[in-house]
Amino acid sequence: MPPVVEVRDLRKLYRIGHAFSRDYVHAVDGVSFAIASGETLALVGESGSGKSTVARTVLRLEAPTAGETILDGTSVTRASEHALRRMRARMQMVFQDPYDALNPRMRIGEQVAEPLWLSGKSSRRDALHQAREFLRGLHLPADADRRYPHQLSGGQLQRVGIARALVTEPSLVILDEPTSALDVSVQAQIINLLVDLQAQRSLAYLFISHDLHVVGYLADRVAVMYLGQIIELGPTAAIFERPGHPYTRALISAAPVDHPRERRQRIMLSGEPTSPINPKPGCRLATRCPFALPRCVERDIDLTEVLPGHTVRCRRFAEEHQDGVWNPAPTGWKPGFDPAA
Amino acid sequence: MSSSAAGKGIAGMDAASTRDSSVLLDVRRLRTEFATRAEPVRVLDGLDFTLTNHHITGLVGESGSGKSVTAFSLLRLLRPPGNVVSGEVWFRGRDLMSLSEKQMTAIRGREIGMIFQQPRASLNPVFRVGDVLNHVLRLHRGMKGDAVRREAFRVFQEVGLPDPARILRSYPHELSGGMCQRVMIAQVLAGQPKLLIADEPTTALDVTIQMQIVHLLRSIRDRLGLTQLLITHDLGLVGEMCDDVLVMYAGEIVERAPVVDLFDQPSHPYTRGLLASRANRKDRDRLYSIPGTVPSLVAPPTGCRFHPRCPYARQICSDVAPAPEHVSANHWVRCHFWKDVVRDPTSAGRDTVAARG
Amino acid sequence: MATPEALNLPTTVAREPIINWRTDLGYWLGRNPVTAVGMAVVVLLVLMAMFAPLLAPYDPFATDPRVSLQPPSWSHPFGTGPFGEDILSRVMYGARYDLAIAFGAVGIALVLGCLIGAVAGFWGGVFDDVLMRVVELLQAFPQFVLAMAIAGALGPSFLNLIIAIAVTNIPIYAHLMRVRILSIKGAQFAVAAASSGNSRPRILYRHLLPNSLAPIFVQSTLQPGWAILSAAGLSFIGLGIRLPAPEWGLMVAAGSSRIISGQWWISLFPGLFIVLAVMAFNLIGDGLQDLLDPQRKST
Ligand SMILES: Nc1ncnc2c1ncn2[C@@H]1O[C@H](COP(=O)(O)OP(=O)(O)OP(=O)(O)O)[C@@H](O)[C@H]1O
Ligand SMILES: Nc1ncnc2c1ncn2[C@@H]1O[C@H](COP(=O)(O)OP(=O)(O)OP(=O)(O)O)[C@@H](O)[C@H]1O
Ligand code: SF4
């Protein structure tokens, strides 16, 4: 089955400083992935690694610097403005902060109806009617469509955000940290809702999150980002049980325990992430990686398929692993501390 | 500690408090209100709890349950319209609520330190972080000259800041969020306090940095025996670093237990619900979700405040507020039917309620 | 934008309060009696202007040489002018001119200024550069000097007076609007509007504008006071309306030469009404600013 969405070598650079500056933030630096219908791909990674930028450029809410998104066989990136607005119904997004993602001065019903009639799927009147029905199906108060956002709770607003994204029956939904602004007891409700809706409609989800427990629960595959690049992508079980890339290992190991009895020693990265401005060639983790060696920074490193469907961007892992197993010893080497230099 | 302070507060409930020296902070019937147009909103309604010496105690609860207000009330940092109406906070033989403002100022920073959720926002942007640290050392520790510099260096090393010499000369905006939080912790440690109150110290940080800070706080407890009150909404974090846990719901502490007991035998339906609603990779069953929503503190439910959402509730729950009852020596709970809860084999009454999204 | 730092701030970050005018206004006015007074004064002035024909004891243009230059008395409470015209009646009719100028000029400035600011802030780039340079050019002159130049160039008339004052007020609104649009165009709801398929212009007028107007309306309650003052000033130096129109500033000017000879009432009463109107508008504006930004008071 062809994937619902295919993203090829997506890039987004932001110029910083004055108009002729040659300094660029490499927010997204060559990201590729595909998602099949009914599948959830989770996107995890450090804050500032470019996850939200991927979301915005895939949907062309912001023009990518390079690369392409193909949705159901048509290019989103090359579509005309007009065609793009019609395509929006098939690719939708749910935002992190439910208070922020809704227009405070527009009725809920109108906001949910907008994507329907703006895409030409139905008349404005029908759209309002459909929106009301949809909201009802999500167990919102009967008059929710007539209310304004400040008249609903955070959990209710996130349902509204989900309703707005799903009312047009999209094939792809990007969820950018949809539960992280919500209370613990509400998070579970929203996750259940997302699972149900995906099952009913075979939606493709791109699920961005910091919460590794939720990712483990929801995702079929996981992509890990670090400084603008995907550094590992594989099936959820593999990522959690046999993480390959040193950053993934640190990330997985940083997930809080389920039970205080499971407290354990952890692999910790030292130091802070390096700057995403004009990154140097070679592995972008090298300054923090406990296993770094001089050859890690010789040249840029490609994603290598180490097991079927499991790719890793780590030169040492690609060269030294045996059937996906690699147990290196810390090297103590850091780039820039070369005694010969 | 003055045990003459009357009342049958929770103090007597915690076995620890019978051995006076093991209790560092004893909060009794603390009431905090916020003035509004109409009736004042009672955000904390007679809070009772103790903090055990050298332990990290977690205070967990959902947004708006009153965790931050608790911290601010203890330190008397609440600003109008907030106001502590009554209650006592016993700390090393003194009731903080009856001290003069001047005495209280001496206690803040010197004996009780506090760190916040937004590390950068709580550092003064116009001072180098080293200057602030030196100030703390001179003011609270009476140090001078070279001793100040050496001590500042040592404290920065203690909190794991790389290259202390450089960072001492930096301004907050030149440091990352994780580094700012370490600087905050260093400033608190420099005053050698007896108690550290940390309000969501890692919420604003990245997962990997979060774990570094958690380990730092944990190692400070292990090495220096610093008592800590950790405020968080993250049960994972509690499981990771706390010794004791207080569970807060709608302005009340509903359960208190040593951390392992809480995870093994949650005895309040709310605690159970929270634990059961956590997502887990190995168990992809439908998630349990506590029905209903957090009540407004303007008009809290009568009786047990959890009763409208509680799968175990019966008539008495809406009529009578449950008193704390012991589950075991250090474990108490406010629930009329905690025995049913403990006996219930299903987790969180997963089958008792139709947990529809 | 959506960093984890943005989370979880219900008690530390103040969102702009959503004001329900119907339920909140009465309560809030009760706690801000000064603003309530300002509003009452403006309402009374507007009523006075509307019902001037019913309220005024005399025709404001009627002259009567028998009663010229009479001090205030029961039959002429504000006294009379050199031609025996009744000052009270002229002050009452004058409210029509001054309020029309105030509201007209502020209205035009509001619409044009907001449009310029919104387009500049939303589209940025060349639009922003060109439009804001023009606006800055307007601001390079002191406001009153600019108004004088425009009124002078256009010639003295009621309409030209309004235009002159309106133009000098445009920069305030343009800047306010631009900053406001810049600060909310990256908000999640604006991105969400784009992902719902809104066109760029629709995002601007349907989503961003309604969320930008509150602070602008507050500003626009401060401006009429200033507009009345400028109108009076321009008329005073002969660049505004011509006699015998009963405009307050013009009346002050007409009577100013007679103050030394003892006929103070000709200038004083219209002058008092200018002060009253300006103060009333400023009280409202100040009060509304506190309502929208409760922190302002405490700092
Ligand atoms: N409009 C912009 N101009 C300049 N730099 C930008 C812009 N938007 C994002 N960036 C930069 O791009 C990088 C990626 O940001 P992005 O928001 O995509 O990260 P993220 O992975 O979503 O982070 P988080 O987990 O904190 O949400 C960051 O370094 C950010 O500073
Ligand atoms: N300035 C204030 N005015 C009125 N009520 C307030 C004020 N500050 C806090 N409250 C009320 O006090 C209650 C508790 O707030 P608090 O900040 O302690 O919650 P919290 O448990 O720390 O939540 P969070 O997890 O969101 O930080 C809330 O219901 C809130 O409505
Ligand atoms: S007292 Fe009643 S309502 Fe409250 S938690 Fe226990 S069973 Fe539920």
Ligand SMILES: [Mg+2]
């Ligand atoms: Mg993001």
Ligand SMILES: [Mg+2]
């Ligand atoms: Mg708080």
